[in-house]
Amino acid sequence: MKEIATSNRTREIIRKHGFTFKKSLGQNFLIDGNVLDQIIAAAGLDETRGALEVGPGIGSLTERLAKSAGKVTAVEIDRRLIPILKDVLAPYEHVSIVQSDILKTDLHALWQEHFTGLAGVSVVANLPYYVTTPIIMKLLEDKLPIENIVVMVQKEVALRMSAKPGGKDYGSLSIAVQYYCEPELVCIVPGKAFIPEPNVDSAVIRLKRRPEPAVSVPDEEKFFRVVQTSFAQRRKTLANNLSALSGKERKAELGDLLREIGVQPERRAETLSLEEFAAVCEALTRSGMLA
Numbered sequence: 001m002k003e004i005a006t007s008n009r010t011r012e013i014i015r016k017h018g019f020t021f022k023k024s025l026g027q028n029f030l031i032d033g034n035v036l037d038q039i040i041a042a043a044g045l046d047e048t049r050g051a052l053e054v055g056p057g058i059g060s061l062t063e064r065l066a067k068s069a070g071k072v073t074a075v076e077i078d079r080r081l082i083p084i085l086k087d088v089l090a091p092y093e094h095v096s097i098v099q100s101d102i103l104k105t106d107l108h109a110l111w112q113e114h115f116t117g118l119a120g121v122s123v124v125a126n127l128p129y130y131v132t133t134p135i136i137m138k139l140l141e142d143k144l145p146i147e148n149i150v151v152m153v154q155k156e157v158a159l160r161m162s163a164k165p166g167g168k169d170y171g172s173l174s175i176a177v178q179y180y181c182e183p184e185l186v187c188i189v190p191g192k193a194f195i196p197e198p199n200v201d202s203a204v205i206r207l208k209r210r211p212e213p214a215v216s217v218p219d220e221e222k223f224f225r226v227v228q229t230s231f232a233q234r235r236k237t238l239a240n241n242l243s244a245l246s247g248k249e250r251k252a253e254l255g256d257l258l259r260e261i262g263v264q265p266e267r268r269a270e271t272l273s274l275e276e277f278a279a280v281c282e283a284l285t286r287s288g289m290l291a
């Protein structure tokens with residue numbers, strides 16, 4: 001039988017089950033086998049490893065994962081897709097389908113139930129674009145033992161996740177992702193690789209989980225608060241944004257503190273490296289400006 005990720009087979013499955021797309025759930029199904037080849041190669045799976053898929057749709061990526069991994073668990077929010085997935089994936093006993101909203105799923109419990117004893121687990125997905133950032137942040141912040149996250153996202157989001165300091169793409173998402181992972185752009189994917197065609201370009205990005213965060217910080221919550229506050233208004237200087245934390249009355253002191261650690265207060269947040277944000281966080285904590 002032809003694989004699911006072809007235009008003909010996808011249309012046939014949709015017709016057979018009377019499925020209609022829900023734009024509100026970000027339903028754009030992949031029909032390009034070459035893109036799937038690149039996703040699978042980037043995920044580095046084998047029969048000793050597992051894959052968590054978010055949003056399997058009608059199973060085009062799930063089918064490929066089933067052929068590459070020792071265990072596959074796919075979490076799909078749309079109840080209408082569950083009987084379709086059970087039908088098309090029936091030949092694969094090591095594939096589990098879970099009907100759930102990934103953002104409301106207890107991933108630690110899921111890990112224990114589905115992935116115990118495996119050499120490693122990667123998250124591999126063509127993500128629903130309306131919730132890409134919350135999904136990525138949940139996967140990172142839940143501190144799960146993930147090897148790689150290989151995901152299709154909107155091209156702009158992939159550029160933001162992998163951006164280096166100094167450009168317009170660099171912001172709090174770049175820092176959050178790079179704190180936990182090493183990002184690598186795998187490929188750019190045009191709209192015609194999907195049914196229906198989205199009106200944006202997409203990209204596959206690989207986030208290789210670091211064994212330890214990129215920088216050492218006194219407190220992660222404080223570090224990310226400093227980063228968020230620094231980018232609150234991109235055109236403002238670092239000192240202007242950070243005075244929201246120190247209080248306006250301590251702004252001069254804040255300027256001196258930044259200069260002391262070699263960060264000019266007139267700089268904009270988008271020029272600071274992760275190491276510099278860590279140093280700012282440490283200095284603000286030490287001075288009592290960051291409670």
Ligand SMILES: C[S@@+](CC[C@H](N)C(=O)[O-])C[C@H]1O[C@@H](n2cnc3c(N)ncnc32)[C@H](O)[C@@H]1O
Pocket residue numbers: 025026027028029030031054055056057058059060061075076077078081100101102103125126127128129131
């Ligand atoms: C871009 S489609 C990808 C479908 C399939 N993996 C493919 O590549 O053809 C996104 C999928 O995520 C599902 N989805 C949307 N929001 C979700 C959520 N919060 N939790 C789990 N799945 C979700 C959608 O129903 C849809 O099947």
